[in-house]
Amino acid sequence: xxxxFRNRALVLSGGGARGAYQAGxxxxxxxxxxxxxxxxxxxxxxxxxxxxxxASYKGDIVSAGPKIAKLWSELEIxxxxxxxxxxxxxxxxxxxxxxxxxxxxxxPMAQSLVDTSPLRKLLNSLxxxxxxxxxxxxxxxxxxxxxxxxxxxxxxxxxVQSKTRKVxxxxxxxxxxxxxxVEHIMASSAIPLLFPSAVVDNRRYVxxxxxxTAPLSPAARLGAEKIFAIGIxxxxxxxxxxxxxxxxxxxxxxxxxxxLGALVLNSLFSESLDADAxxxxxxxxxxxxxQEGSFTMxxxxxxxxxxxxxxxxxxxxxxxxxxxxxxYLLRGLGSEAGDSSDILSYxxxxxxxxxxxVELGYQDARExxxxxxxxxxx
Numbered sequence: 026x027x028x029x030f031r032n033r034a035l036v037l038s039g040g041g042a043r044g045a046y047q048a049g050x051x052x053x054x055x056x057x058x059x060x061x062x063x064x065x066x067x068x069x070x071x072x073x074x075x076x077x078x079x080a081s082y083k084g085d086i087v088s089a090g091p092k093i094a095k096l097w098s099e100l101e102i103x104x105x106x107x108x109x110x111x112x113x114x115x116x117x118x119x120x121x122x123x124x125x126x127x128x129x130x131x132x133p134m135a136q137s138l139v140d141t142s143p144l145r146k147l148l149n150s151l152x153x154x155x156x157x158x159x160x161x162x163x164x165x166x167x168x169x170x171x172x173x174x175x176x177x178x179x180x181x182x183x184x185v186q187s188k189t190r191k192v193x194x195x196x197x198x199x200x201x202x203x204x205x206x207v208e209h210i211m212a213s214s215a216i217p218l219l220f221p222s223a224v225v226d227n228r229r230y231v232x233x234x235x236x237x238t239a240p241l242s243p244a245a246r247l248g249a250e251k252i253f254a255i256g257i258x259x260x261x262x263x264x265x266x267x268x269x270x271x272x273x274x275x276x277x278x279x280x281x282x283x284x285l286g287a288l289v290l291n292s293l294f295s296e297s298l299d300a301d302a303x304x305x306x307x308x309x310x311x312x313x314x315x316q317e318g319s320f321t322m323x324x325x326x327x328x329x330x331x332x333x334x335x336x337x338x339x340x341x342x343x344x345x346x347x348x349x350x351x352x353y354l355l356r357g358l359g360s361e362a363g364d365s366s367d368i369l370s371y372x373x374x375x376x377x378x379x380x381x382x383v384e385l386g387y388q389d390a391r392e393x394x395x396x397x398x399x400x401x402x403x
Contacts, residue, residue: 032167033401034249035063035079036241039070039234040257041216041371043336045097045379047075047255048090049386050330055090057394060401062086063253064167067183067244069233072255073171073213074148077205080169081153083160094387096151098380102347104147105374106139106220116140137221141211148207157205161188168247169205172233173212176222181236183243184209184225193246197236200246219372245325253400255386256331328400333389336370339381346375 037047054061063084068076075093082089102108119134160166168187175182180197186205193200203209212223212230222229234240244252306327347369373379390397 031250031403032064032248033062033251033253034065034067034244034247035076036244036252036254037068037072037075038237038240038254038257039072039214039216039232041071042100042373042375042379043257043370043382044071044075045100045382046257046332046336046386047072048094048097049383049388050255050390051075051079051086051090051386052094052383053090053387053390054397055087057391058397058401059087061397062401064165065170065244065247065249066166066168067170067172067240067247068213069172069237069240070214070216071257073210073233074151076169076171077148077152077210080157080160080166080205081151083156083163084166094383098383099376100374100379101376102372102374103143105144106141107143108139112140138219141215141220144214145207145211148210152205152207152210154204154206157186161186164188170200170243170247171205171209171213172237172243173209173215173223173225173230174233174235174237176229176231179236181233182230183233185243185247187247191247198242200243216371241327249325250323251326251400252328254327254329256329257336259332259335326400328393328396330386330389330393330397332385333392334385336382339385340370340373340378343373343375343378343381344369346377347373 037044040046063079063086066076066080066084068074078093078096079086079089082092107113116138119136157166157169161169168185168191170183170185172181172183174180178197180199183198183200184203184205185191185200186203190202191200192202208223208225212225213233215221215223215231217231217235220232222231224230241252241254370378
C-alpha cells in the first residue's frame with residue numbers, strides 16, 4: 026500500500042494511573058518494532074495524555090515511547106493533583122457545607138474531590154502544539170483526536186486536528202475541528218466528581234469515556250484501515266475453580282463507597298472497548314462473507330493489547346505509597362477491601378506502581394510480538 030494512503034490508528038482509552046500500562050506498550054514498540062507508526066491518534070482520559078505526548082513528537086514512536094514511559098515511571102501524585110493538607114481540608118469543607126446547609130443558598134461550592142492544577146502544569150510542559158501542527162501539515166500525522174463529554178448536553182465531542190475538515194454528527198456524538206491544546210486534554214481526563222470539569226470554548230466538559238460507548242468509532246470515522254488499541258483492564262474470563270453461577274450461602278456484605286466507585290470507573294473505562302472490539306470483529310466476519318455487490322462496507326483490522334494481570338489486585342501491593350492523608354481518606358471509603366482496591370489503581374500516581382504498570386505493558390507487548398509485527402506488515 027502506498028505510504029500516502031496508509032492510515033493506521035492508535036486508540037487509547039482512559040483510566041487514571043492505569044495510563045502507565047499504555048506507556049509500557051509504546052515503549053516496547055519503540056525498542057522492538059521500529060517500523061511502527063500511526064497516522065491517526067485517538068485518545069480519551071489518560072489515553073489523551075499519552076496521545077498528546079506521542080503527537081508532540083510528531084508521531085515518532087522511537088523517540089516518544091521511552092520518554093512517555095519515563096514520565097509515567099517517575100510520576101508523583103502531587104504532579105497530578107494537590108495533596109497538601111490545606112487543599113484537601115478546603116475541599117472537604119466545601120463538600121460538608123454543600124451536604125449540610127448548602128441547600129439554603131442553592132449554589133454548591135464543591136466541584137470535585139481534588140484540585141488538578143498540577144496536572145495542567147505538567148501538560149503545559151508535555152504538549153508541543155507547533156510539532157503537532159508541523160506533523161499534520163507534512164502528512165506524517167493525518168489526524169489527532171481527543172474526546173470529552175459536554176456536561177450540560179451529555180454529548181460526546183471528539184476534538185479533531187487534521188489537515189482536512191472532519192465532520193460527523195450523530196445522536197449525542199459529534200466532532201469539532203480545532204487545534205489540540207492543554208484545555209482539550211484537561212477536559213478529556215476530568216474524571217467526574219474526582220477531578221474538576223474543564224472549559225473549552227465556553228462549554229464545560231468532563232471525561233471523554235463517559236459517553237464513549239464505541240471508543241473505536243472515531244478512528245473508523247477518520248478513515249483508519251487498521252486499529253491498534255490498548256486497554257487498561259484484564260479481559261474477563263471465569264476463573265477455574267470458582268462457581269460464579271451458584272448463589273452464596275450467606276448474604277454478601279454491603280458494598281463500600283469505594284467498591285461502588287470502582288464499579289462505575291470500570292464501566293466507564295474498560296467494558297466499552299472490549300464490546301466495541303468484539304462488535305468490529307463481527308462486522309469484519311460479515312464483510313468477509315458478503316456477496317460481491319450486496320452492500321458496501323470496508324474491513325478494519327483491529328488488534329487490542331490488554332493487561333495480563335488484574336491492575337486492581339496489583340494496586341493493593343502499593344497502596345502505602347499514597348500520601349498518608351489521601352490513604353486515610355480512601356481507606357475510610359473502603360478502598361483496601363477486596364475488589365474495592367480497583368479505585369486505588371485509578372488514583373495511585375506513585376512511581377513504584379506506575380513503573381510496575383509500565384513493565385507489565387512492556388511484557389504483555391512482548392508476548393504479543395508476532396501479532397504486533399503482523400499488524401504493521403504491509
